[in-house]
Amino acid sequence: MYNYKLMLAGLCTLLIAACTHSDAETQSQSVSSAASPVKTTLAQTDDGYTILRNGEPYFIKGAGGRTRLALLAKSGANSLRTWDTDNAKAILDEAHKHGLTVMLGLRLGHERHGFDYSDKDAVAKQKAEVRKQVLKYKDHPALLTWGIGNEVDLFYTNKDVWFAVQDIAAMIKKLDPNHLITTVTAGIDKEKLELVLTRVPDIDYLSINIYGGLESLPQDLMDMGYDGPYVVTEWGPTGHWQVERTDWDVPIEQTSTQKAASYRSRYEGGIQGAPGRALGSYAFLWGQKQETTPTWYGVFTEAGYPNEVVDSLYHNWNGEWPEVRAPSIQNFTINGKQATDSIHVQAAESMTAKLTLKEYQDDGTTIRWEVLPESTDIKAGGDPEARPKPVEGLIVDARDGTLTLTAPTAPGGYRLFAYALSGSGKVATANIPFYLDEK
Template sequence: MKNLSLLFLTLVLCFSSTINGQVNKVTVEKVGDKWTMFRNGEPYYIKGVGGQTELDKAVEIGANSIRTWGLDQLGEGILDEAHERGLTVMVGLWVGQERQGFDYNDEVAVKKQFERFKRAVEQYKDHPAILLWGVGNEVDLFYSNLKVWDAIQDIAAMIHEIDPNHPTATVTAGLDSEEVSLVKEKAPDIDIYGVNTYGGLDGVTTQMRNAGWDGPYIIAEWGVDGHWEVDKTDFGIAVEQTSHQKANSFNERYTLIENDSLYCLGSYAFLWGAKQEHTSTWYGLFTPDGESGEAVDVIQRRWGTEPENRAPVLKTIKLNGKAPLESVYITAGDLAEVAIDVSDPDDDKMKFIWSVVAESTDKKAGGDAEKAPPTIPGTIKSNKGDKAIIRAPMEEGQYRVFVFARDGQGQAGTANIPFYVLPRPKEAEQARSVEFKSVELDIPARK
């Protein structure tokens, strides 16, 4: 009886292991004029989010895939977590970048990188959550050594040899005909071209064809206007969109993605999470405290369902009656009024969080980690809901006023407006430091 029990347990474990370890074969094929991704023989269009947080929310809004960028993210069990929720994963292999100090003339370093990726592919290739391998992300950003494409080809060829069940992609920063030609000529084992693009998304299809890429592609990152694409104040600060303006951008750009049904296999909305990149709110679809914004509602609608509760709609922000591009200057220590145009489509009661933050001095390229700038204490003098009175910091320089309009349901509208603090004139400081007030005294007459 004991032996029978052990045999039964062994069979159960083997069966469970087979189910959990089932390889889901992914192919990319051209049928007629149309490129299509197939997963286990069924057409699979990528409705993806770039990031590995808030997975339940991703499922709720209709996502079917997530994207990672490096092997360190796999160590957090993300493949299992995604598979449990029915999500696939574009597994990123972070290929060393010249701008970060990687030297492709260093054969030892290149081989070491190759071997590390080979071990990872051997380890994870049969995981049922894997959709495709992302070999490198924006290696073309600020580079000159073309040997990086040789390295990408070697890695892609290795993947095809070890893992015949999943395609390969590489991702460039925007779209440049030279990079398209290099990928096509030097990395023929790349199956899918990936593009990270924001304001330039409307030209991708035409540029791709003109550059000679006649294969399938994905939009590997897309979303709001990039900080390098927007207008600046006359004191040099890039103006961030309000959460409502961002939502409009997502809606318009998803239409562009859907319109190329012949070559585009889908996309990954960026960023599914929050991070400090230029500001704390520029790219994240969530606030630093984990609240989703109006753009998430837009994506959910485009993927077929209506949100149960909708985020606040924050349209505009003004400081002393001026819009961001009117370049607001305030003298140090002076008071100023900031106001927003905001509403909640579900009439939820909103809570407003205001802050004054120094402009970041740690701005980097390609999404590299940045330090958050300090919040200036004592600058919010009154919070009147959709209006606030601030006192300008005493130190000259660039700042932003941030506001979060929270609906108490896990969603928020966001905005910020830049301003420049001018030094306070000495005479004004002196006048401010000594104040005289008239006082009426009732002094009885002397007798």
């Protein structure tokens, strides 16, 4: 016989639980829909310029990228940058979850890709699309600033682009009084500076992408006659267009150890070295990409392991090193020669590579080796590139940082990559170009 009292009590419990769950869900939706923007302004004081967010000084400690945001926040960052609004809602939500703000990029057409800033219809259509994006995301509490375009000045000839940027900036100022507005240039010189300042008056500060040369940026801007506010929106290793090249004209990449040192010195000189003018920065790249090589700009490997640069960024943002550090590279040679020696080999020649490391904790290190043909899919401005396919079957023996391998047989340029992975999951990377001569 059924115990009706017990059954009735159970039904009541289920109903209460269902109602409670429904109330919680409704409350969550209400909180989401009631989320309001955080007021952000630019203030000028006796000490210079500062960002005020919700009335409090806010110095940007950021990186460009949209993944691994928990680690970004844990490393001491407070902001991230995107180049477009792709998947923006999810990125803004995830950033907010980790206490990060977002410089949200608004993609504009580039002259080098065929966009014509003399075409009034195309410019108007682009502005209308930007308007939709601004209205969609302007009230999100993680939003910090709008980035109108990225390097629209790279390899351009039509200076009318700045009028289009100004038209958009003026529109955003009316649509969204709660956030800052900027546009991003590829480096800076006096002519470009004057064009931006005179043609785009509605931006709040300059945003500059710069790699080698960041150390002198504060003085360079002063020499151009500008003592106003700026943010460095991309910076990092020495660019592939700025480094020493081999005698067959390919760029020589810094090791991750050399890059990590650059990230510290450039931050100190170009960002910390301009208090009251530098409002902060976004390091490049909090992610991984193929650009000249698979390791040049990303601070993670393709497998997702953080390299030494992440430790340097932690040091920049916190003033101390993380408890667990990546290995460092002390020396890397092929046949006793450095990358700068322009190494030539013959087909099927026996080669010996040696990698010497410094390890910061006794957690064991594994070295992975890879040979790639020199990339021929070189683009400009960070446009997507194809990764070369590795050359298999060359490794003869690998132990204790020493590799014996057989040179490829097809003439041309190659690179030998070394990935030194610690037991704690941090990595050091390096590569050496070499050239296989025709017989």
